[in-house]
Amino acid sequence: MEGEGIAKIDDFVIFIPNAIKGEKVKILILKVLKSHAYGKIIEILEKSKYRIEEDCTTYKRCGGCNLRHIDYEETLNIKQRKVENLVNKTLKGNNIEVKNVIGMGNPYGYRNKAQYPVGMNKLGEPVIGVFAERTHEIVPMQKCYIQNEIAEKIAFTIYKFIKEKNIPVYNESNRSGIIRHIVIKVGIRTHEIMCILVLNSKSIQHESELVDMLVKEYNVKTIVKNINEENTNVILGKQNIVLHGDGYIYDILGEYTFKISPMSFYQINPVQAEVLYNIAIEMPELSKEDILFDLYCGIGTIGIFASTHVKKVYGIEIVEEAIKDAKENAKINNIKNIEFYAGDVEKIFANLIEKKQVYPDVIIVDPPRKGLDENTISNILAVKPRKVVYISCNPATMVRDMKLLEEKYETSEIQPVDMFPFTSHVECCSVLYLKDSIQ
Numbered sequence: 001m002e003g004e005g006i007a008k009i010d011d012f013v014i015f016i017p018n019a020i021k022g023e024k025v026k027i028l029i030l031k032v033l034k035s036h037a038y039g040k041i042i043e044i045l046e047k048s049k050y051r052i053e054e055d056c057t058t059y060k061r062c063g064g065c066n067l068r069h070i071d072y073e074e075t076l077n078i079k080q081r082k083v084e085n086l087v088n089k090t091l092k093g094n095n096i097e098v099k100n101v102i103g104m105g106n107p108y109g110y111r112n113k114a115q116y117p118v119g120m121n122k123l124g125e126p127v128i129g130v131f132a133e134r135t136h137e138i139v140p141m142q143k144c145y146i147q148n149e150i151a152e153k154i155a156f157t158i159y160k161f162i163k164e165k166n167i168p169v170y171n172e173s174n175r176s177g178i179i180r181h182i183v184i185k186v187g188i189r190t191h192e193i194m195c196i197l198v199l200n201s202k203s204i205q206h207e208s209e210l211v212d213m214l215v216k217e218y219n220v221k222t223i224v225k226n227i228n229e230e231n232t233n234v235i236l237g238k239q240n241i242v243l244h245g246d247g248y249i250y251d252i253l254g255e256y257t258f259k260i261s262p263m264s265f266y267q268i269n270p271v272q273a274e275v276l277y278n279i280a281i282e283m284p285e286l287s288k289e290d291i292l293f294d295l296y297c298g299i300g301t302i303g304i305f306a307s308t309h310v311k312k313v314y315g316i317e318i319v320e321e322a323i324k325d326a327k328e329n330a331k332i333n334n335i336k337n338i339e340f341y342a343g344d345v346e347k348i349f350a351n352l353i354e355k356k357q358v359y360p361d362v363i364i365v366d367p368p369r370k371g372l373d374e375n376t377i378s379n380i381l382a383v384k385p386r387k388v389v390y391i392s393c394n395p396a397t398m399v400r401d402m403k404l405l406e407e408k409y410e411t412s413e414i415q416p417v418d419m420f421p422f423t424s425h426v427e428c429c430s431v432l433y434l435k436d437s438i439q
Ligand SMILES: C[S@@+](CC[C@H](N)C(=O)[O-])C[C@H]1O[C@@H](n2cnc3c(N)ncnc32)[C@H](O)[C@@H]1O
Pocket: 264, 265, 266, 267, 296, 297, 298, 299, 300, 301, 302, 316, 317, 318, 319, 322, 343, 344, 345, 346, 366, 367, 368, 393
């Protein structure tokens, strides 16, 4: 479900973007596949009471939001039903309650990270904006209602500078040109700003002039040049060169301060991240005797939040720079009962058990969208921690993995959190209990 409406003709499913459940619409069928078809609204004959005026001019073309035409409260119900449907379809346990989605009081300007592609339009002119849905066509930048304002202003200033100075922009078709992306990270509570210039080259013309201007106009704390000369859809390349500041920023979540580097993952909605982390440490009722594994730990945020509730935390994360940040974050926050390991969870998790003989009572997993790999699932089933806290930004893979864990684990509730308002994405948290340990 990407937020489309669904119609059926004799059980044949047609997905209709922008249609709302209960509406009567006249459609044009655009594409017919074996199992389903895609249609486009030509006329709305009967409007849903949840339909609202779209506020964003690029909404229909941008690949970002897809629920801006629906009243915010109703988008939360849609997301709750989406998770509920997945659970009912996949899991045996029929007493699993999917709770109401925890929404935001103010679901606008919530993002702390912006990634703007820079390229050329059909006329060969430089353009900055967002990728159109499922394509690499750049829709020119306009006001985005989920982005923070300062990121937008800085990106636009850089774009004007590039145009004025005739700095060549990246051309995907022949891989020429220099500037590919502008990435901006903002510490929402510290107001610190990191600006990353992603380049298809080691250097950019008028570099020091650009840096001086950004520091003077926006008090940018750090500016980093990221070199990405590969033919890839991955935004950041492997090499970072610091042009100004220390190469990182700080932000504050709850009572903790976190260092964030260019390559490190940090939740894009810090207000809801705090809500999610508190749920993730309250739901499993942690004890001071518990050994906790924080798998896919990023810069150590969840483990650090949980550290005062347990005996010891072990964090594992594949991005080395994030682990460096995590170690530093433990120091900054004076957390002594935490250790971090860089590497693939698939291997390091087993190493901790086999080589270090550390056995977790509780495991928190927060994997990327693809979910857990087979080895990690079998390792969990072999190690049998009493509780597994599953945090996920993709309920489809979460439910798939829960099914694979079902032989030994059961759950009674899933708490969704609206981490990405107005998009069809939803974050979930659930505690899986080892069946043998339930009295
Ligand atoms: C959804 S993020 C969660 C990060 C962290 N828990 C947080 O809340 O900020 C997933 C993290 O898993 C890391 N990751 C992806 N694949 C991994 C793997 N195979 N082993 C270890 N970490 C991995 C990513 O780099 C990313 O930091």
